[in-house]
Amino acid sequence: MSRKMQFHNINNQFNHTDLKVHQCGFEDCNPKHSWGPGVRDYFLIHYVFAGQGTFKKENKEYKIKDKQAFLICPNVVSSYQADTDNPWTYAWVGFNGLKAETYLDLASFNQENPVLPRVEDDSIIEIFNKLNDIEKLNQNKEIKLLGLLYLLISRLIETNGSHLSYHNNLNNQKEGYIKRAISFIENNYHRKITVSELANYVGIDRSYLWSIFKKKVSTSPQQFIIHFKINKARELMKKSNISIREVAQSVGYKDPLAFSKIFKKKEGISPAEFKKHFQK
Structure with a gap:
């Protein structure tokens, strides 16, 4: 080589x-x-x-x-x-x-x-x-x-590989909690979601939810929620001509300025710059 x-x-x-x-x-x-x-x-x-x-x-x-x-x-x-x-x-x-x-x-x-x-x-x-x-x-x-x-x-x-059973009960239980949490985020990203609300929905303690997210997904529940919302916002701006305010509202941010700050922190450019790039 x-x-x-x-x-x-x-x-x-x-x-x-x-x-x-x-x-x-x-x-x-x-x-x-x-x-x-x-x-x-x-x-x-x-x-x-x-x-x-x-x-x-x-x-x-x-x-x-x-x-x-x-x-x-x-x-x-x-x-x-x-x-x-x-x-x-x-x-x-x-x-x-x-x-x-x-x-x-x-x-x-x-x-x-x-x-x-x-x-x-x-x-x-x-x-x-x-x-x-x-x-x-x-x-x-x-x-x-x-x-x-x-x-x-x-x-x-x-x-x-060993011939261990695929169904390790503890791993499957943790994966089940994560998938239940992600399903909730997918169905509710259009509004504000708190980590406490997410933990209550899954049926486990907030700190335990945080620990299994860090272990299984390598990020915190809060950061996962933000990342999911920002990805949805990217999709909206690529595929539609709605305003930044409407994009912010669509992913659960009532304040478009707060949304713009978070978007720029995550993506390195503002929503307006991102939108302009895909409208060329």
């Missing part, structure tokens, strides 16, 4: 909840190239094409060689470094979602077992190559990347 490094940060425009791709990349590392110690707020899989290096998770150290994969879990202190004499070449994909932890558990790939043995499977290499040929995915890029992520995880399950 002739590519030295490629990095792709994915701008998600759809409200995927089961799995969501955040980034992917490829690097032919220099000797002693390193990252960390640090934490991520999503899952990050590295697959080593060639060479070797060291991966550290909290107080454990792992020697990684070609055709092995290692996993960084959300909010777990980790670091890694390329070998001095035989630095690795690897590809990676970062993701999260309601089903991410469950799917990885099926592959026996998790916080307790963050390193997979050598995976002799050319289809995994092919999937990573396709992930990093992202510039060729002109139409429906985000959906195609998501499809490749599902293919990757399914191959990991087939090659390394």
Whole structure:
């Protein structure tokens, strides 16, 4: 492979909840190239094409060689470094979602077992190559990347997975709470929604709702509500010619100025600038 490094940060425009791709990349590392110690707020899989290096998770150290994969879990202190004499070449994909932890558990790939043995499977290499040929995915890029992520995880399950039952009661219960909350937001985004109201609807404590949102969706309930409303506002401004005031009212903001401030904070431009761009 002739590519030295490629990095792709994915701008998600759809409200995927089961799995969501955040980034992917490829690097032919220099000797002693390193990252960390640090934490991520999503899952990050590295697959080593060639060479070797060291991966550290909290107080454990792992020697990684070609055709092995290692996993960084959300909010777990980790670091890694390329070998001095035989630095690795690897590809990676970062993701999260309601089903991410469950799917990885099926592959026996998790916080307790963050390193997979050598995976002799050319289809995994092919999937990573396709992930990093992202510039060729002109139409429906985000959906195609998501499809490749599902293919990757399914191959990991087939090659390394335990035969644990898919229905882990605790995980399914938490996922049920999240889906119930998201369904409420989808049906009520046109008005003001408080986190307390959301927790009462789901039937759990507000602090517990916050903790499972952070664990399963990597954001707080309040930020999820705002993100959902802003996405709906984007859709309205792309597809219709209604005023900013009407857009604000449609996504639950009585004050168009407050809506504009939140929109600009999230999107980097004002609603008027966004609307103007799509009316050219």
